[in-house]
Amino acid sequence: MIIEKKKAFNSFSAKKGLRSTRQRDIILDFFLSTHQHISVEELYLKIKAIHPGIGNATVYRTLKLFVEAGLAREVLLHDGQTRYEHIMAGEHHDHLVCTGCNSIIEFENETIEQLQNEIAARHGFMIQSHKMEIYGLCASCRS
Amino acid sequence: MIIEKKKAFNSFSAKKGLRSTRQRDIILDFFLSTHQHISVEELYLKIKAIHPGIGNATVYRTLKLFVEAGLAREVLLHDGQTRYEHIMAGEHHDHLVCTGCNSIIEFENETIEQLQNEIAARHGFMIQSHKMEIYGLCASCRS
């Protein structure tokens, strides 16, 4: 929920001693109103259309704060741009990425996550995060 | 085996009508003699130390040929550089990446691959490739 995310960012800011600024509010509003997996440039252009004063450096800086605050996750696909998606606390999903139309299908699989834990344990490895991307052709691009 | 990879690259070159050049031979030798997950810049510097005439553009170009030929795979971790690793035909593995010391542990898990197939099938998706990276701390970095 959007209001909860705003609250989450406010408490993150407070805890970190960050100041509350008009720009961060705007960037958060726009980010929360977008679809998933938006690139920084795309988000910047949307914002600039309405708020021409906002600079791209601020958008870059602020998206990193969102990641730190746990509201966003970096998604690196295979175009040269860093993308961000919304996450809710404790939520996780992985991606089917269509190499034909660049669409993305999200999925969760508890069994895989469990197997990952076993693999890590077997190597004395402590998991912090993971990513899994399956590349191929989506149903419409196959036909 | 190194000789087999050279043969594989030769037949790829022949099939594609590529010329056989001293530079490509050198780059292939150096690539095959490196450890896994080397960045283009790293490989270029190693080569340049012995063959100062070789340019980095050629190294970039040639590594892409190796991927096309099926000898190498691109590995994108979270430093800003593209890395390449050796692959044998039909082989696949995934990575545990230590965020402490940047070391990489490789693993294979048939059950996960199977589950990936099921997930893809469920979405009418035809898999071409996939990647899975688990980030965290390796055994030595934990202590």
Added chain:
DNA sequence: TTATGTGTGAAAATGAATTTCAAAAGCAAG
């Protein structure tokens, strides 16, 4: 309101990767 340090935007800088282009090298035909 003022003082202090943080945040911002424009512009410059960075750095990986790609492109350009003239010169060099491979290769097939003669």
Added chain:
DNA sequence: CTTGCTTTTGAAATTCATTTTCACACATAA
């Protein structure tokens, strides 16, 4: 071998996402 045509190469320039710089604007506490 030589010739002629084409691909490949290296140096330098270019691209493009991202980061940094720095002067100025702004948030906040006193």
